[in-house]
Amino acid sequence: MEETFTAFMSTTMDYSGDDYWDDDEEPILNSGMCNKTWVRAFRGRYEPPLYWIIFILGAVGNLLVVGIYSTVRNRLKTMTDVYLLNLAIADLLFLCMLPFWAVEATKGWDFGVRFCKMVSAIYKINFFSSMLLLTCISVDRYIAIVQVTKAQNLKKKRLFYSKLACLGVWFLSALLALPEFIFAGVKTDSKGHSTCSLVYWNNENNQTKILVLSLQICMGFCFPLLIMIFCYSVIIRTLLQARSFEKHKALRVIFAVVFVFILSQLPFNTMLIAQATQAANATSMQCDTVIAFDVAQQVSKGLAYTHACLNPFLYVFIGVRFRQDLLRIVKMCAGGLGKGGLNKIPAVHKRPSVMSETETTPALSL
Template sequence: MENISAAGGALNRPCSGSEDACGFYKGAESNFTISEQYPDLYIILPVIYAVICAAGLTGNTAVIYVILKAPNMKTVTNMFILNLAIADDLFTLVLPINIADHLLYYWPFGEVMCKLILSIDHYNIFSSVYFLTVMSIDRYLVVLATVRSKKLPHRTYRAAKIVSLCVWVLVTIIVLPFTIFAEVYTDPLDRKSCALIFPKPERAWLKVSRIYTLILGFAIPVTTICVLYTLMVYRLRHMQLNSNAKALDKAKKKVTLMVFIVLAVCLFCWAPFHLATIVSLTADVRETPLVIGIAYFITSLSYANSCLNPFLYAFLDDSFQKSFKKLLECRAG
């Protein structure tokens, strides 16, 4: 039976189960074996996850608080940032359960929680890149309107709310198959694990799930983003060389730069995971200490994306810094 455990989770990271169950390499050992053979990994990983959890919860909660409380933060871009922070906060909230699963060697939380955790794990894969895609579309429309010296009457905070809701609905539909296949699996040693249990032929279903994630979670949104930014750069170059239109004002340039950097960090954190998926589809990689270390590094890197965005906003967005300081002063007073 093929499975991907919650300790391995949605990211095809090292997990318990049968041969070829872990996506990145074949012949995965159980958590118990990993704890014996690779004690450093077994100890260090929960520490890393705990740091990511603490930083992510603190930072994303601060972003949510500032955007909801500060009147001057009610902008279209910030609405998308708010939803991105909610998605990241939701994921970091369940990280302690993944840590407990890793330390206990088995899944003690039941099937309902199993479906919930694996669903949130997959939400983390899709939600960030789709909200960044929407933000890229928004930036392109702003640049295009500026080049043409036009306004965007339908680009409102209310419209951004509706678009954000549509993104959540889309991601929910994409994640639904993983929710359906998430079950508690008992291995031959009578240890329970939260896993994706596919029907027969299991290997074919597993391969389809990886291709599904690769196409919908990376290929389509990233291609869209790359096309948009290429067109955006072309428009700006064309405007500077062949047009008398005014350049983007300072504020718009800063927002566009911030979106671009957040996007670049997201791709940096997630590209190795999707590259590992491609490797798993095209080659059989045997388990070695190096491969296991790489797999866990890829996991930690993808997790880290959920806590990095708030720090990017703090460094790149002056209005966020000012609003945060003002809210702190008001509460202190």
């Protein structure tokens, strides 16, 4: 089972191929029985309030992003617009599952096996699609700023290519989430406490578990991270050779979004690497280490989930265009209510940008 890999992993884990389970589904290590009641109590206190905060903030923020694109901006004009809208939709789908996980943390999983598979897969699709969409944004920025000639030649086709790329991202994310559809299931201990987690079939020597974890780490973090590092390092070098300070200001939103996502996901993926290494070595762990590992998993998992609510607020507080669009919506709504009705928000037909349309800067300055 791959509890750290799922959004709602069980606090009881199979840390070693040689471990055995007592009547309470706790691992009995070489040092004796490991009582993890405190870990379960910690999870019940820690996860529900955090999940509800993320759900509320993330729902408001991402709905604002979708609302801005559907009202003020009226249509998607750049590749980055398409990617950011898809990113907001992916986060909204993920956030819809958080209330169920909050209930599971306190009362156990009572929603059935099929729903367990569905919420597991939705989380994984969101995780992969978010990383891949941020990768697409970095590649788009690389082409727009470094490969200016190519960007101008493909100007009319880039919006079509971006939509095609998004379809590819969703399809690939669904394929990478297949382990959730296949292995996710409900475990019930002798006390009737149920959890939704991955349970591998005939997992000899933890090979299936190691393979799934390796796929998660490589395709969901390392590979996209390498592409983003390459693209942005070249972009930085190009901007340092330019005299326009506005170009640096235009890039700060994308840098902030990528930085926050990496900062939130790095501890989570570090725990996945530790879990994969331990599964490959098939060695037992001391009880104190097991408990510390469990707590670290809970904390890193909660940190990883915050990315679903942070991106919209980065757009609002850092992005010039998003901040202007949000203020426009507020003013129009306030004016409409003051007149006894809600006026239709007119679309902005033209807005000055800090760079030329060839470089598709409006998406950079957001």
